[in-house]
Amino acid sequence: MSAIANIKTIAKRELSGYFASPVAYVFIVIFLLMIGFFTFMAGGFFERGEASLISFFLWHPWLYLFLVPAVGMRLWSEERRSGTMELLLTMPITAWQAIVGKFVASWIFLALALFLTFPVVITVNYLGDADMGPIFCGYIGSLLLAGGYLAISCMTSAMTRNQVVSFIVSVVICLLMILAGWPPVTNMFVQWAAPWLVNIVAGFSVMPHFEGFHRGVLDSRDIIFFLSIIGFSLFGTSVIIRSHRAG
Amino acid sequence: MIKVENLSKAFGPKLAVNNVSFTVERGEVLGFLGPNGAGKSTSMRMITGFIPPSAGAISVGGFNMLEQPIEAKRLIGYLPENAPSYTDMTVSGFLGFTAEIRGLTGEAKTKAVNRVIEMCFLESVMHQSVETLSKGYRHRTCFAQSIIHDPDVLVLDEPTDGLDPNQKHEIRQLIKRMGEKKAIVFSTHILEEVDAVCSRAIIIDRGQIVANGTPAQLRQKSDYAGAVLLRTSGISAAEIKDKLSQLATVKRTAILKEEMHEVSARVYPQASCPNGELARSIAEVVGREKWKVAELHTEEGRLDEVFRSITLPDTTREAKP
Numbered sequence: 266m267s268a269i270a271n272i273k274t275i276a277k278r279e280l281s282g283y284f285a286s287p288v289a290y291v292f293i294v295i296f297l298l299m300i301g302f303f304t305f306m307a308g309g310f311f312e313r314g315e316a317s318l319i320s321f322f323l324w325h326p327w328l329y330l331f332l333v334p335a336v337g338m339r340l341w342s343e344e345r346r347s348g349t350m351e352l353l354l355t356m357p358i359t360a361w362q363a364i365v366g367k368f369v370a371s372w373i374f375l376a377l378a379l380f381l382t383f384p385v386v387i388t389v390n391y392l393g394d395a396d397m398g399p400i401f402c403g404y405i406g407s408l409l410l411a412g413g414y415l416a417i418s419c420m421t422s423a424m425t426r427n428q429v430v431s432f433i434v435s436v437v438i439c440l441l442m443i444l445a446g447w448p449p450v451t452n453m454f455v456q457w458a459a460p461w462l463v464n465i466v467a468g469f470s471v472m473p474h475f476e477g478f479h480r481g482v483l484d485s486r487d488i489i490f491f492l493s494i495i496g497f498s499l500f501g502t503s504v505i506i507r508s509h510r511a512g
Numbered sequence: 513m514i515k516v517e518n519l520s521k522a523f524g525p526k527l528a529v530n531n532v533s534f535t536v537e538r539g540e541v542l543g544f545l546g547p548n549g550a551g552k553s554t555s556m557r558m559i560t561g562f563i564p565p566s567a568g569a570i571s572v573g574g575f576n577m578l579e580q581p582i583e584a585k586r587l588i589g590y591l592p593e594n595a596p597s598y599t600d601m602t603v604s605g606f607l608g609f610t611a612e613i614r615g616l617t618g619e620a621k622t623k624a625v626n627r628v629i630e631m632c633f634l635e636s637v638m639h640q641s642v643e644t645l646s647k648g649y650r651h652r653t654c655f656a657q658s659i660i661h662d663p664d665v666l667v668l669d670e671p672t673d674g675l676d677p678n679q680k681h682e683i684r685q686l687i688k689r690m691g692e693k694k695a696i697v698f699s700t701h702i703l704e705e706v707d708a709v710c711s712r713a714i715i716i717d718r719g720q721i722v723a724n725g726t727p728a729q730l731r732q733k734s735d736y737a738g739a740v741l742l743r744t745s746g747i748s749a750a751e752i753k754d755k756l757s758q759l760a761t762v763k764r765t766a767i768l769k770e771e772m773h774e775v776s777a778r779v780y781p782q783a784s785c786p787n788g789e790l791a792r793s794i795a796e797v798v799g800r801e802k803w804k805v806a807e808l809h810t811e812e813g814r815l816d817e818v819f820r821s822i823t824l825p826d827t828t829r830e831a832k833p
Contacts, residue, residue: 267615274612278598285600285641348596352657355560356613357586510563 271358275366276373279340283374288336296332296378300324304385316393321385322403322479326443326471329414334435336375337418338428340367341502345426345509354510364502368419368495375411379404399481406478409491410471414439416498423505446470513538513587513665513695514559519568520719521554528554530719531568538664541691543710543727544699547823551719552699553593556669559697560590572665586614589663591671595654599643603634603653606642607660614661628656631686647674655683659690666690668698672705684709703815706730717823730818737813740779740791743806744798749775755801761785761793774806 283289300321304310308320344350353363389395418435425431444450446467454463474487514536521529529551536542546552557563559570561577561584570577575584597606604625611621629638632652637645642653651674658666671687672680687696688709700706706713707727715723715730723730731737744752749767752775756765762779769776781790791810798805 270615271613274609278601278609281605282598282600347599348592348594349598351557351562351592352590352596352654355562355585355588355590355592356610357582357615358613359582 268359268362271362272366272369275353275358275363276370279367279370280373283371288339289374292332292336293378293381296328297381299328299332300382300385303328316389316395318385318389318395318400318403319479321382322407322475325407325410326475329411330436330439330443333375333411333414334418334421334432334439336371337415337435338422338432340371340419341423341506342426342428342431343422345423346428350506354506360503360506364419364499364506368416368499371415371419372408372412375415376408379407379411396481399479402481402483403479405483406475406487409478409488410475413442413471413491413494413498416495416502417442420498420501420505423502423509442469442471444470446472513573514697515569515571516555516559517569519555519558519570520566521551521558521563522566527719529558529565532716532719532721533568534714534721534724536665536695536697538695539692540712541687541696541698541710543706543713544697544716545701545703545706545713545819546699546716547701550716550823552716553669555716556590556667556697556699557592560588560667561585562592586661587663588665588667589658589661591655591658591666591668593669594673595651597642597650597654597657600641602639602641603645603649604629604638606653607656610657611660616661624660624662628660631659632656633682648676648679651675652679652683664694666694666696666698668696670700671698672700672702680705703819706815715819715822722822723818727815728812731813731815733822734813734815734818735780735821736778736811736817738781738785738787738790739811740781740794740808741776741811742779742794742808743774743776745773745775745804745806747775747801747803749777752777752803755797756794759793759797761790776807778811 303324304318304321308323310320313320341350344353354360386395386400389400414435417438418431421435421438422428422431424434447470451463451467454466458466471491474490477484477487516535517533519529519532520527532551532555534542544552544555554563558565559572559577561570561581564578570584572584573587575587577584598609601609607625607628608621611624616624629635632655634649634652634656637649642650645653651671655668655671658668666687668687672683675683684705687698690696691709691711698709710727712724712726713730714721723733742752749770753765753767756762756777756779761782763782764780766778766780767775768778779790779794788810791808795808797803798808
């Protein structure tokens, strides 16, 4: 039970850290403005003439590409830069509890930002008779996608004490994960690589796994895909932190 | 309470800490001395479980740091070097967080926070965020964090670094008072602190322990220990040297200063000379010759001189492999 209590304490502190600085407010405002612009203007929400949120969810992987690393970049690099990591890891908690606590806090923060997009749901219901199933699934998918990106940012922020480096590296990794299944990328591999390798590379693409959700399909394979990205990245974080401590 | 056995730490080919062993019991304040880069901070980081040792064993309150880190860490309060803290939090918020993570909740938490705020004189800034504080307050905030759970073991890395003389004095008094009931290790390169606070001191240089004893024992290692300082007027230096060299207790007389009519000399005793005997024999000469004496006292030996003689300065450190 004390593990849960420790994780909760860490998460609470981390979350209050977001709201103590302007980071949280700037992030939420920009996220909502951009998602509004892309959904209604670039995504052609009204032109589609259908009561669905396809044009809303379509943009999430691209928006998250920049915004999630911005949230995650300070997670560990800030602890390393300011020396509080030494304080945190000499407390009677395990490194895992600290990693999970900090990750959960920023995930909750992203969930809050995502929750604040609810006017879009109200709008679509007001304008037409929307099918709530795909919308609900879409939100779950979006949350898992954000969690996956966040875990990757968490890992890259443990690598360096420099937030800018951490941001750029995680954007690049997330971009690779978006593009992995894109034909121009897979074609590049098809020329010389064995089909199984092409399949593995394409399998890392987040796009097909994410599309399932906003079409209203809750496929366990998609859920496991995102959860395993989270699990693997957090494990990677713990390995990086351990090797950093060992010197 | 703290038992360190054959502790070593290598960073690549460089041996930062080399085969260090010591113990600290309850009621002891151990001063950890050494030049910059001697391995003080690395040793403390290993004792508190932040970095794992390359070799050796650490036990705190009977718990092995590698095998039962959580139990061991629970007993320790730690003030890291440069006193880090979460700068976006308020002082009381930060202390509340550390209390909670130490397992204190509800009323016990409030009580603990209030207690350390009072002990470390933080009342006036408790609602301010840490980033707005001066260095002295930040330092005390982090110090308050280390004693929030009233730990049996305190590890303090340069606890008085960056404080003004008054604050230094307060923190030293606090350490000394707490040292009566706890086992405390603290590092410093301010030697006066050793006399003011420590019951025992270790001098560490290039990763190895080069001296270990009470401050008085360390001072005994000084060349000056037992020497007599004599300041006279109206006599020449040559005469003083001549008269004193006839004494059986005197090994050597060094003239420190000779100006106008005043002469200062340091008289070194023979190795066999019992304590105090040298001053007595010199006083006899003074009485017989009717010298005018402004000062005559036996020196206790100086820690800074001991420190310098057994540790290498930074400049020669580079030259030596």
